[in-house]
Amino acid sequence: MVFERLKKLLAEQFVIDEDTITMETSFQEDLGADSLDIVELAMAVEEEFDIPELNEEDLPSLVTVGDLTRYISNIID
Amino acid sequence: MKIIVDAMSGDNAPFEIVKGAVMAVTDSGADIILVGKGEEILRCIEKLGMKNIPKGIEIAHTSEIITMEDDPSAVIKEKKDSSMTVALNMLSDGRGEALVSAGNTGALLTGSTLIVKRIRGIRRAALSPVLPEDFGNSIIIDVGANTECTSEYLVQFAYMGASYARNVLDKGNPKIALLNIGTEETKGQPLHRETFKLLKEASSGGMFDFIGNMEGRDILYNKADVIVCDGFSGNILLKTIEGTALYMAEELKGIFTKNIWSKLAAGIVKKDILKLKKRLDYTEVGGSVLIGISKPVIKAHGSSDANAIKNAIGQAIKIARSRFVEEIVESIDNIKAMVENSEKNS
Numbered sequence: 324m325v326f327e328r329l330k331k332l333l334a335e336q337f338v339i340d341e342d343t344i345t346m347e348t349s350f351q352e353d354l355g356a357d358s359l360d361i362v363e364l365a366m367a368v369e370e371e372f373d374i375p376e377l378n379e380e381d382l383p384s385l386v387t388v389g390d391l392t393r394y395i396s397n398i399i400d
Numbered sequence: 401m402k403i404i405v406d407a408m409s410g411d412n413a414p415f416e417i418v419k420g421a422v423m424a425v426t427d428s429g430a431d432i433i434l435v436g437k438g439e440e441i442l443r444c445i446e447k448l449g450m451k452n453i454p455k456g457i458e459i460a461h462t463s464e465i466i467t468m469e470d471d472p473s474a475v476i477k478e479k480k481d482s483s484m485t486v487a488l489n490m491l492s493d494g495r496g497e498a499l500v501s502a503g504n505t506g507a508l509l510t511g512s513t514l515i516v517k518r519i520r521g522i523r524r525a526a527l528s529p530v531l532p533e534d535f536g537n538s539i540i541i542d543v544g545a546n547t548e549c550t551s552e553y554l555v556q557f558a559y560m561g562a563s564y565a566r567n568v569l570d571k572g573n574p575k576i577a578l579l580n581i582g583t584e585e586t587k588g589q590p591l592h593r594e595t596f597k598l599l600k601e602a603s604s605g606g607m608f609d610f611i612g613n614m615e616g617r618d619i620l621y622n623k624a625d626v627i628v629c630d631g632f633s634g635n636i637l638l639k640t641i642e643g644t645a646l647y648m649a650e651e652l653k654g655i656f657t658k659n660i661w662s663k664l665a666a667g668i669v670k671k672d673i674l675k676l677k678k679r680l681d682y683t684e685v686g687g688s689v690l691i692g693i694s695k696p697v698i699k700a701h702g703s704s705d706a707n708a709i710k711n712a713i714g715q716a717i718k719i720a721r722s723r724f725v726e727e728i729v730e731s732i733d734n735i736k737a738m739v740e741n742s743e744k745n746s
Contacts, residue, residue, distance in 0.1 A: 338521050338736065355550065362473070363514055 325372075325399070326392045332367050333388065336360070346389030374398055403716050404496035407436035408465045408483035409503025411703045417502065418444035420709025425456040427710065430717050433496055435460045436483040462486045468702065472506035476514055484508060488515040491695050498696035498716035500687065502704045509545050512693045519725065521732035524553050525692035527631070527699065528561065529638065530569070530715075534679040536622030537569055540579075541691060543634035551595040554578070554628055558599055559735050560691045560728055561626035562608035567724040568715075569625070576603070577614035577624035579633055587613060591630070599628070605738050607731075616640070645680065683708035686715030694729075696720050 326346065334341040337354045350356040356364070365377045372395055385391045405421050407414045418441055421432045434441050438461035445453060453459065464482040466474055475485050484503050488511045491499045499516075501508050509525065518525055526542035541561040546553060558576050565574035578595055580588040585596055596613065603610035611624055616637055619627060629637065652673075656666035666673075678684065687700035687708070696719040700712040719725075728735075 335520065338523050357548075359510060359513060362476075362510075366514060 325396050326388070328371060329368070329388065329392055329395065332371055333364070336364060336367060344388055346387065346392065348388045349386055350388070350391075351386070368395060372399055401717055401720060402431045402433060402496040403713050403720070404433045404435060404487045404490050404499045405709070405713065406483045406487045406499070406501035406503055407434040407441055408462070409501050410700065411502075412705060413502065414440050415444045415447065416704065416706045417709050419448060419706035420704070421457060421713065422448060422450075422454055423706055423710040424713035425454060428714060428717055429456070430713070431456050431458065432713065433458045433460050433487075433490065435487040435490065436462055436465075460486060460490065466504050466507045468504050470504055470507060472504065472510040475504075475507040475511035484511060485515070488512060488697075491697070492516045497720035498698065500698045500700055500709065500712045500716050502687075502700040502702055502709065502712075505544065505699055505702075508697065508699055509690060512690050512697045516697065517694050518692050519694050519728050519732065521736060522556060522560070522692040522728070524549070524556070525690050526557050526560070527688050528564065528691045529682075529688040530685045531620070532680050532682060532685055534676075535620045536625070537685065538619075538622065538625055538627060539564060539569070539689075540619075540627045540629065540634050540638060542629065542631040543638045543688065544631045545690070546630060547632040547635075549591065549630035551591060551598050554591075554595045554630065555598045555602060556692075556735065558602070558610070558626065558628045559607060559731075561628060563727045563731075564689065564691060564724055565625040567722040567727060568719050571625045574608050574625040575623070576608045576610045576626045576628060577612065578610075579616065579619075579627055579629035579637065580613035581615065583613045583615065585613070595628075601741070602738050607738075684711055687712040689715075689719065692728075694725065696725065 330341045330344045333344055361382060369377060385394055407417045410417060414436055418434060421434055425432055434457060438459050441459050462481050462483045464479045466479055466482045466484045479485060484501055484507060487499055490496055492515050513525055524546050527545040528539045528541040529543055531538045539561055541557045562574040562576060565571040578599060580592050599610045614624060614627060656662050687698040690697040690699060696716055698712050698716045700708055
């Protein structure tokens with residue numbers, strides 16, 4: 324469920340087809356995300372999943388969509 | 401029409417900003433919200449010889465200022481009560497139709513992207529100055545917001561630039577050029593060659609007229625309405641133009657003040673030189689537009705005086721009254737489809 328919601332969010336932000344996003348999709352290498360994209364994504368995730376504030380120090384370790392999916396699941400579970 | 405003005409940002413803030421806003425209210429009849437330190441703004445109004453806040457001006461008090469040295473992230477992190485952050489939030493909340501700031505460009509771009517948000521479907525916002533009248537009021541997109549670009553970004557810049565030229569600058573079928581190191585299709589890095597193909601393909605869709613590559617030396621000859629480039633090249637281009645113009649002006653001044661005969665010659669052509677100076681004056685054209693943001697944001701020059709601020713506000717009013725943003729919003733799906741088609745066909 325988290326992955327599906329995250330896919331929608333990513334498709335909108337990065338203007339890509341939802342179906343092209345997998346757990347292995349890399350933010351930087353596949354989506355061309357820069358630092359502003361990552362902050363924008365973090366804010367969108369906070370809003371979508373009602374998370375108060377993502378820990379900034381954790382962001383660099385979230386390389387793929389799978390990493391972020393697991394990270395969000397851990398918080399909301 | 402209500403324009404939000406960041407009163408505390410820029411080298412000459414707050415006095416020149418407040419003065420420019422007062423001039424704009426008189427000129428355009430628009431309402432203005434000055435965002436910044438209330439006491440300082442009131443002192444500026446008093447310095448302008450006014451006892452009360454002029455009609456059409458409203459003050460929104462904030463306690464902090466984003467400086468030119470601040471990290472761009474300060475706008476959403478450390479300085480949430482800065483004039484820039486509050487002004488961006490006000491724009492996002494619909495308390496005004498457009499925003500003008502002469503502050504930290506990086507912070508304004510970051511804040512606009514994160515607070516006001518990009519137009520849905522637009523990958524990157526771009527910074528786009530309008531060249532003075534003598535150069536045909538062409539726009540350069542981008543001059544620094546995106547130092548690294550893909551061909552997709554550049555094609556989107558072309559569409560957005562065309563929309564701006566059509567809706568705000570009243571240019572019916574805008575001519576688009578791609579900044580490159582030669583006019584031939586095969587010139588440039590892979591990014592330029594790929595973008596050339598995509599623009600050529602997209603041009604046949606009728607949204608604009610792609611006239612091909614353009615070299616830096618042709619920029620000022622009014623051959624294109626929109627010059628598309630990555631922010632890295634665009635920034636070097638813009639600053640080279642500024643530097644060359646300043647150098648030439650100083651050299652001319654030196655020549656005309658050399659001796660009694662040259663001073664006499666200067667006297668004869670003084671009127672024409674002053675006219676030329678006005679036609680080339682950047683303060684006359686307003687500021688750079690953050691194209692791609694969902695509401696109009698104008699970045700005025702950091703060293704803006706009152707006249708530049710007044711003109712930037714005039715530009716903001718013109719954009720807000722136009723269908724520029726709406727046209728991009730309405731055609732975003734077409735743009736996406738055309739970019740995809742162009743990629744398939746090229």
